[in-house]
Amino acid sequence: MIKAGIIGASGYTGGELLRLLVNHPNVKIELATSRSLEGKSITSIHRHLEGFLDLIYENPNSENIRERCDVVFLAVPHGSAMRYVPELLDGATKVVDLSADYRLETSVFEKIYEITHRDPRTAVYGLVELHAEAAEEDLVANPGCFPTGAILAAAPLAAAELIDIAVFDSKTGISGAGISPTEVSHYPNLAENITAYKLTNHRHRAEILQELNRLDQKLLNINFTPHVIPSIRGIFTTAHFFTNELLTTDDLRTIYDGFYKDKPFIRFPSGVPSLTAVRGSNFCDIGFEVDKENNRVIVLSAIDNLVKGASGQAIQNMNIMFGLDETRGLWLPAAAP
């Protein structure tokens, strides 16, 4: 059994790691940490896990964590992960970092997050469908939630160098904003409403740019505007691509089927993708349609932000880092409706 530790297990991504790992056939949850909740039972916070877990929150030092765990998931805020990583990697322990600390080139990271990086190093960007090389690594930077949906929507067309302009108009459920109440998560503000925010400069844009540029260096006109909708989970991305040649639906089908061959978590449902069909699951459902008039291709992607957009993808990375099938412990359908 792989002994797993979760650093920062008090929030939603920590809870989701626990939910998925309690039933993972190859994993034993060794420890879960929280500074503020040290000594409390995990199920006092994650009440839905009552009966599945008997752990209490700990607050051990890195050495202790490293000694006890084969893999550590970092579910801590941006800027904190870099404090753990060097010490955790000082041995045989592998690390999947769910924060932004290792996703971007250091210089870009420092500019975007306005933090001096304590531990500059290269890590694989763990979008498994694009970066199978994560299998060889000890440290994987788990992608952001918005970039996961956006990049998966765009990658096949970007790799074919077909995109001139990309406009990602994304809609997320509120759980991505975390377990702590805020003005945005206040029910009277969110229900029956939709909120656009960081209209032009959301930090996740840098990840989208980095990954799409790896596929097509000339693709620079990349635009990203996020919204919050009245939904707990899910990210729905409407990607408007202006292409440099007129494509047909058949072209698209060939391009996407080819690119995502043998990728078990990418599906092409009939009709338009739906958050309902992916809720609680690790799938990314993709659909598309051609607008002949303006050389526009619309690609739609639907993911669960806490699963494929965070904790599920982290476990998918762990699976391949330990030589397991990538679907292990993750082959769960959505509980629709």
Place this chain on the structure above:
Amino acid sequence: MIKAGIIGASGYTGGELLRLLVNHPNVKIELATSRSLEGKSITSIHRHLEGFLDLIYENPNSENIRERCDVVFLAVPHGSAMRYVPELLDGATKVVDLSADYRLETSVFEKIYEITHRDPRTAVYGLVELHAEAAEEDLVANPGCFPTGAILAAAPLAAAELIDIAVFDSKTGISGAGISPTEVSHYPNLAENITAYKLTNHRHRAEILQELNRLDQKLLNINFTPHVIPSIRGIFTTAHFFTNELLTTDDLRTIYDGFYKDKPFIRFPSGVPSLTAVRGSNFCDIGFEVDKENNRVIVLSAIDNLVKGASGQAIQNMNIMFGLDETRGLWLPAAAP
């Protein structure tokens, strides 16, 4: 008192006309029609109007309607309005048509709606902020809900011939789909979800095109993709404009303030517009932000689809057709939260 008739008063736009007219100081509701509900009390359907109205649904012929009414609102399906209009106009009665029948040039209408027009004639497109000439008319074509939000977001920039490409990514509440239950309006399908539909060819695109082309003949790259969000009312439009020159926020402020000077229902709230702030009201709230990197301007507009997007705007048209202040009976704040 202006005697008003509502043809097709069983649905949401009919109900909203009634809600707003019961308190309009210059209007007496003379009749409300429904074929299927003839003889039933209006409040048996629109239960929130109990105490405000004592009418029963009628099914009179056009002559009778014309004789009894100074103004008639047509809240009937597309293709039906054209059966009423010629007869209703055969006298002094004025008509505000909430259907699509007279919004487009006849040839465009026939192509888009695949109906041969029985009564080709020119009508003013009653987006009051752009078409004050409705004041002189006996027939006004009330705009579609999506076009209202989209055109109001774009008009100042289009009039300045600044837009190269326009992408309207619109999000509507479900009430625009009507009072009859459908798969889309089925709670388990809509809640915690978002649905994109008619990704490239929604009929409302033709209205947006027509009106923006009146302002800028060269603006042809106009794209429109609608979504339904879990909300009863409201349309939130995220307009991504790629401009032919780099604009500043100050430029935008000057352009929008100037264009909408003395337009009481256009507001520029601090921060991002919100459906909550316009719910139940006739306002269109507009916000914008410049994305310097790609010559992109994001303009956001928020309206209530049943008010500014339908019945409120119809009454705004009626007001100016009868020489009243356009705010008469409509000067109601949203009931936020």
Place this chain on the structure above:
Amino acid sequence: MIKAGIIGASGYTGGELLRLLVNHPNVKIELATSRSLEGKSITSIHRHLEGFLDLIYENPNSENIRERCDVVFLAVPHGSAMRYVPELLDGATKVVDLSADYRLETSVFEKIYEITHRDPRTAVYGLVELHAEAAEEDLVANPGCFPTGAILAAAPLAAAELIDIAVFDSKTGISGAGISPTEVSHYPNLAENITAYKLTNHRHRAEILQELNRLDQKLLNINFTPHVIPSIRGIFTTAHFFTNELLTTDDLRTIYDGFYKDKPFIRFPSGVPSLTAVRGSNFCDIGFEVDKENNRVIVLSAIDNLVKGASGQAIQNMNIMFGLDETRGLWLPAAAP
């Protein structure tokens, strides 16, 4: 014009007072106060009122308030109102207190709220349908939101001394919990859920007890359990009454129609009451059904917690205190759907 002041105008009940008063034909809003927001414009908080109000938040002393206002609405927390009332009443100014400070007999208040009362005095409990004598008073204690729905559901049967046991199972929208984000109002906690709280000892039970005992001294078996549902506005009360004789539906109709004769805000809609039909309005919609088997009568009431359950009722009280028709400024239908 009646010059009105609102003390504590930063929250939802303050905002709702402003929304209703801006269109009240006999009222001029003279001032609105907030300590923390002093100097800011009111519409920076209540953005839906943009265009209706040009005031800034003030923080004047009681003397200044008293001199400038004919009526003052206190929308402050429990325990704070009693600091204002004596000074405000020291002249011709009338006061409607939306807090709990004057609703209960002093000894009961002190026990329930665990506060020593600084200003013990008798005030009318301003449930207008039961206490027309508010018209003669300078101070009215505006009822709590739950008690308004519960008492109006029970009063006719209590007055007829027909109830043995009363179980009020109430369901409220979240706006009653205020404008500040909390764990309960956090969207992921509230959406797709229902929360029961203060199962047996909610403070509002004392108001229900007091008022029903005024109608029937022997009615002591009164039980109240509140819930929060995923709704912004509204209180739906399911009242299960075990009666001391078997009643028929006709009996009920006679009893309720008689009791609420000439009460414009009480309606008996066909079918089951609905929050939709009262949202944003001052109505209390009531329905009932007899369960012959167990001498049970079910009475359902629906109100908007911010209107009839707070600010609307406060204005209804003001109206009668100033000799106006009680519907003045409040005769607004719900914006359904």
Place this chain on the structure above:
Amino acid sequence: MIKAGIIGASGYTGGELLRLLVNHPNVKIELATSRSLEGKSITSIHRHLEGFLDLIYENPNSENIRERCDVVFLAVPHGSAMRYVPELLDGATKVVDLSADYRLETSVFEKIYEITHRDPRTAVYGLVELHAEAAEEDLVANPGCFPTGAILAAAPLAAAELIDIAVFDSKTGISGAGISPTEVSHYPNLAENITAYKLTNHRHRAEILQELNRLDQKLLNINFTPHVIPSIRGIFTTAHFFTNELLTTDDLRTIYDGFYKDKPFIRFPSGVPSLTAVRGSNFCDIGFEVDKENNRVIVLSAIDNLVKGASGQAIQNMNIMFGLDETRGLWLPAAAP
């Protein structure tokens, strides 16, 4: 492997059986039927199961079903199951019937459902926590959704003969009403609202009565009023019990712990139960509080109506009928939030 058939697999309970069975380690889904969808792929309806199932809807006769299946789940409307059961049982096939046809004594069934029973016979009422004898049976009547939550809340107190009056005020998500759109499931009618229906005479009351009377013959004053809340899944039951002696919280803890000893799907979370903590899972979470004043005990139960209230419980029954641990294939935590 147990070969399983699902008769009536086009709706929500059929879909939920499929979702849970695709990952059940001892089950192979042999067939799924639908008359209207014969020949279509199952994932064309249940799109979330894409990748898990490769079956098409069939419409075989009972003999064929019996020959191919070790167990058959009947997810058909009331009145239809009785047409299948006699033929399906004519061999070694076991049947779990999710309809109401075999839940009640025949005479009661005929009175409540107003249908003459074609196949009167005795079946175990498959509320596993109360009826372990299902293990010995070939036919099990799977309980209704409301009765599951209500009976589990009441059973320990009923078995101790402590209840004088029981008032079940239940709140359900809308998925219990099925996959077909209706006026009740129409988003504008359900969102921001709560609907009470069948206030005194819902058919499920008979099941509650039957099962509680088995535990306490003298308990006749049983009242049940259901509501629909804006939620897709879940049933929250607020049970108000007036008891014949004053109980303490410790008494309750002893009674409930004892009664549900070794019942893995019954949990007693700290705090009030929440639909979120059971969503998608087979748990019934129970909480309680004593109201000393009126000898009232409030018991709250939370279940997922489609899992413990239908398909999960059906599989739990299947598990014990085949000698498997009752948790097999069902030991899944809720995907909270």
